[in-house]
Amino acid sequence: MRYNIIEENDNIIIKNIKNFIPEHIFECGQCFRWEKNEDGSYTLVAYKKVINVLKNGNDLYIRNTNMKDFKEIWYNYFDLDTDYEEIKRKLSNDKVLKEAIKFGEGIRILNQDEWEILISFIISANNRIPMIKRAIEKLSKEYGEFIENFEGKDYYTFPKAKDLYNLTIEDVKKCSTGFRAKYIVKAAKIVYNKEINPYNIKNLQTDKARKDLMKFSGVGPKVSDCIMLFSMNKRDAFPIDVWVKRIMEYFYLENDEKLKNIQKYAQNKFMDLAGFAQQYLFYYARELGIGK
16 A cells, blocks of 8 residues: 655654544454543554554644654554455445445554453453453553653553463452453463464464464453454454344344354355454444444
């Protein structure tokens, strides 16, 4: 993809960018280390960096960064090499998705760190987004590394497996993780002891990758598909939460359909675009309360 990119005083400006709306990207449930500011911008932490993102008219401003980091980190993080115009054109052949895309037209699927997303979505199980964010922030502040003070607030990296593996369950519970603390400690031990390397799972076929991820306690079908979609570039993954289940039953299938049947139907119907379809459908269902 070709963009008109300007570097200016620790800012990257992308002129006339399409298919990029920060609210759609950050508030669609795929990431948790962001804060919305009064000016409508978003401050986020990823890959040991802190940036601020603002869409002003048709231009995107990424503050507190430079061209080197943009090319090495943010270009891939924001999936800027993917043609979302073409994806939406293909998915719009389905009348439900054609309507859904209008509600989440600015969504992009982020390419996030595999270990961080593994633990983040373990925390997400039966949890609300404000509580997930709080737990991740506490874990990072307590056990991560200091990055910098940006606009009056200290920011920290997400802790690595080596930072967590020897903690007690009670240590991790103090970070608002609840019953998931035992899963986090187990996952850290597995990764630290090199029993499973989450950074290698993306090289597997989707079905095999799902099975390997589900070897981690606290990772079921939905969480494994979230991890694959949001950090492993598995765009055929199709996470099914309550909103996606409702909209699939409402528009495509019978009520009370088994999750495995919904997933099989979606992957056969949307194929390698299933993950994109899921994001548009999720946003659509949640915004309109479809299936409540």
